[in-house]
Amino acid sequence: MNTVSPGEEKPIEGSLLADEFIRELVAVGEVDLLVGVPTLNDAKTVGHVVQAAQIGFAKHFPRERTVLVNADGGSRDGTPEVFMSVAVDAPHRLLASQPLRTMHRVSTRHQGSPGAAAALRTIIAAADLLRAKACAIVSPDLASINPAWIDNLLRPIHKEGFDLVTPLYYRHKFDGLLVSNFLYPLVRAACGQRLREPLATEFAFSGRLAGHLLEQGFWREAEDVSSPEIWITTLALLGDFRVCQSFLGPKVHGAKDARQDLVGTLRRAVGTLFRCLEAQESQWSSKTGSEAVPTFGFPYEVALERVRFNRKRLLQMFRTGVTELGSILQAILAEGTLHEIQEIAKLADDEFLYSDELWVKTIYDFAGAYHRSVINRDHIIQSLVPLYRGRIGSFVLQNHNASSEAIEKAIEGLCEEYERLKAYWLDRWTPNK
Amino acid sequence: MAEMIFERLTHTLEEFVAMVVDFLPRLLAMLIVVILGWFIAFVTRFVIRRVLALLKFDAFSEKSGVTQTLTRVGLPPPGELVARVVFWVIWASFMVLGLSVLGIATLQEEISRFFQFVPHIFVALLILYVGFWAAHFFSRAALLAAVNANFPLARLLATFVQLGIAVLAVTMAFDQLGLAKTAVLIAFSITFGAVMLGLAIAFGIGGRFVARRVLEKQLIEREPEKDEKEASPL
Known part of the structure; x- marks a missing residue:
């Protein structure tokens, strides 16, 4: 040794x-x-x-x-x-x-x-x-x-x-x-x-x-x-x-x-x-x-410790973020995406839904804004935090009682949405092209 | 007697004509300098606009928030503002130069003082630009940090940061120009001191329990709170 x-x-x-x-x-x-x-x-x-x-x-x-x-x-x-x-x-x-x-x-x-x-x-x-x-x-x-x-x-x-x-x-x-x-x-x-x-x-x-x-x-x-x-x-x-x-x-x-x-x-x-x-x-x-x-490898399942979230708090922080960061989000997101996010922020907790399509568009808008440096890049990433909280709040709400298989299916659906909207991503990445 | 009066009048008239003959070319020279100055200022403004457009100065200013700050107080975008200021400074310099051509002795000192003052205008402009940029940047950083930390008065905090830095920049710019130096500094000190005292009193009276909790959190080893048992959404 x-x-x-x-x-x-x-x-x-x-x-x-x-x-x-x-x-x-x-x-x-x-x-x-x-x-x-x-x-x-x-x-x-x-x-x-x-x-x-x-x-x-x-x-x-x-x-x-x-x-x-x-x-x-x-x-x-x-x-x-x-x-x-x-x-x-x-x-x-x-x-x-x-x-x-x-x-x-x-x-x-x-x-x-x-x-x-x-x-x-x-x-x-x-x-x-x-x-x-x-x-x-x-x-x-x-x-x-x-x-x-x-x-x-x-x-x-x-x-x-x-x-x-x-x-x-x-x-x-x-x-x-x-x-x-x-x-x-x-x-x-x-x-x-x-x-x-x-x-x-x-x-x-x-x-x-x-x-x-x-x-x-x-x-x-x-x-x-x-x-x-x-x-x-x-x-x-x-x-x-x-x-x-x-x-x-x-x-x-x-x-x-x-x-x-x-x-x-x-x-x-x-x-x-x-x-x-x-x-x-x-x-x-x-x-x-x-x-x-x-x-x-050989996949196997074990009992895992339950992961708990305070959904109410996640959604409250999402709403606060959308309200307070309006002017910053305006510089980052496409007009339609921002409008939809502002609309879902008005929904009650039990009706709240941050859809796959809206989430993917949000991410692609952020990626484009980051690439084009519409504002300071670190500020762009920080502006994503409340929206991410909203998405997670919605994901947990939708899949509260779902089995692991159902969750996998939901993630697969989300991935397909990412692939389907890739043209939108490229459009947001370099809008002049 | 009449001859004497006539002689005096003739002499005066001759002196006046000589003065006019002496002054007219200088006046003409002054007018030429002023017109030339306007032309140079005009061309410079055009060039500056083009160069700043090529450098995407306005796009940068908009990204950094300086444009919004200026628009809020009724000023044009920074690129246009710089072009206009340069135009007026150049033309005013030529006007002052024209005055010096007139050869009026009492104006000479003022003219030299003016030319010493010109660099201060540009430094003051630079201070204002950087100050407004910093005000917007740090205000946005404060807003983001406060919102992400779930701080209830995020907007107020951001506004306070922006105002504080902007006022500091304006004070420094005035100081650079030497305008109402003492009055501006005293006003700034009083305002800043008053705001700080006000905040301290407000926090001391209204937020004493919060302050206590904050201190307890920092100084006393504690049991984990309820929300700490919850997972981070990662």
């Missing part, structure tokens, strides 16, 4: 990686598989993730050369120390075979800002340097990770020749609403492939894709927005890469993630997605329809 003491490292000229980190990687030598764990103050949870990854290696890839890499953003709670020292006791108890090779672990304090982009870039650079055939990224705060995740993420690349594997989670019907109502359908309509989790923090990629990613210019920008995963997904979907998804089961985060910031998440996820669609406009604008991507 190799250790690198944080703080002593200096980057070599023209390299992303610190000298000491490179020395440690050279000592490890070429590997077949790499699992990267980006961390920042995750000492409480990272141990479980390390154990799952290590057992995953031992159980599913005992003959392969493997390494676990930690890119830390400057934790003050001893995360790198926990990462390096956590022990995997009695692997036989977990039905894992004794690995035939040394299982390496390397930790480094990455260069640049403490965000996810710099950590991810460091891990990708390490994978490229070690000529890893397959590399998986896992969150440091996952409570539900198990050794099978490592197999499900890495095997399609290592054995089946895919370039990108994204996860397929089992979620409560009202969990991941930003993904199901916005990110998934929009990426699907743009890229023409039905990839369910375009903004996953767990994914795997091939050495070929790693090399391609390192050549991209989005990293500098991605450091500011902290959602580089969307860039990676869309680059793979729109480029010459084989993409698939793998079922991982339920996703449960540790305590740190309990209460998410809606405005901040929308700014990061939506802003990044709009920017990356803008950069790759020539590749997606001519695509129509969509096709399924290969899916691996």
Whole structure:
């Protein structure tokens, strides 16, 4: 096991990686598989993730050369120390075979800002340097990770020749609403492939894709927005890469993630997605329809904790937003869309309906306004927040008693609406064309 | 005696004719300078309008909200305003230059003072432009933040931010022009102080329970509230 003491490292000229980190990687030598764990103050949870990854290696890839890499953003709670020292006791108890090779672990304090982009870039650079055939990224705060995740993420690349594997989670019907109502359908309509989790923090990629990613210019920008995963997904979907998804089961985060910031998440996820669609406009604008991507893994259902919303509050915040932000929305939305939104804002709670068509037009208007920078781009994204609340309020209201299958059907209907209205999107994107 | 009077009158008349002969070319020169100035100002205004249109200055101003702020107080869009101001400044400069051609000694000092003043006009205009832009930008940012945080007085807060920055910009512009310097600064200080005091009293009396809750939230470790058990709609 190799250790690198944080703080002593200096980057070599023209390299992303610190000298000491490179020395440690050279000592490890070429590997077949790499699992990267980006961390920042995750000492409480990272141990479980390390154990799952290590057992995953031992159980599913005992003959392969493997390494676990930690890119830390400057934790003050001893995360790198926990990462390096956590022990995997009695692997036989977990039905894992004794690995035939040394299982390496390397930790480094990455260069640049403490965000996810710099950590991810460091891990990708390490994978490229070690000529890893397959590399998986896992969150440091996952409570539900198990050794099978490592197999499900890495095997399609290592054995089946895919370039990108994204996860397929089992979620409560009202969990991941930003993904199901916005990110998934929009990426699907743009890229023409039905990839369910375009903004996953767990994914795997091939050495070929790693090399391609390192050549991209989005990293500098991605450091500011902290959602580089969307860039990676869309680059793979729109480029010459084989993409698939793998079922991982339920996703449960540790305590740190309990209460998410809606405005901040929308700014990061939506802003990044709009920017990356803008950069790759020539590749997606001519695509129509969509096709399924290969899916691996064994889907199963478990009882999940109920997700509760205060619908009344969501709708009240929607109405306040529509009233107070009228002049801003006027600059962003098409006249007809704004009129319809103002009309539904007058409806009573039990009659409230933010229809699929209106929601899709709203998103396309926002994408166009963002592309044309009708006002400050950050303000455009923030103006979407009350409308998103309205849509979610309506979605929850409509599907309160719906089964998981019915929800899937509703999401599929929404996706088809996104695809049907793509011409409207292109019209709003560049109105002069 | 009559001869003397005639001689004096002739002398005066000759002096007057000499003065007129001396003054007329200068008057003519002044008129030429003024007309030339008008022509140059006219051409410059035309060029500025075209250049600003090419730079999409009005589109930027509209996006940033400066146009709306100016329209609200009955002024034209910023591009047109700049063109008009430049036109008048150039023409006024030529008029003043024309006056200097007349060679009236008492005006010379005023003329030089005018030319020293011209750069201040442009700096003041720049301050106003940036100030109005900042007022609109931060007012919109405050409105969005307040609405998304479900703050009940979002519009009032945004208006307060916009007015505060706009008044500050106007005060700075007046200060740059040197107009009623002390009076404007005192008026600004009094208004700002009064508003702050008013807000403090209003919050202290009307919102003391809110203040208490806010402080308690910040300082005392508390049990999670009911709505915190609800999921974020993500």
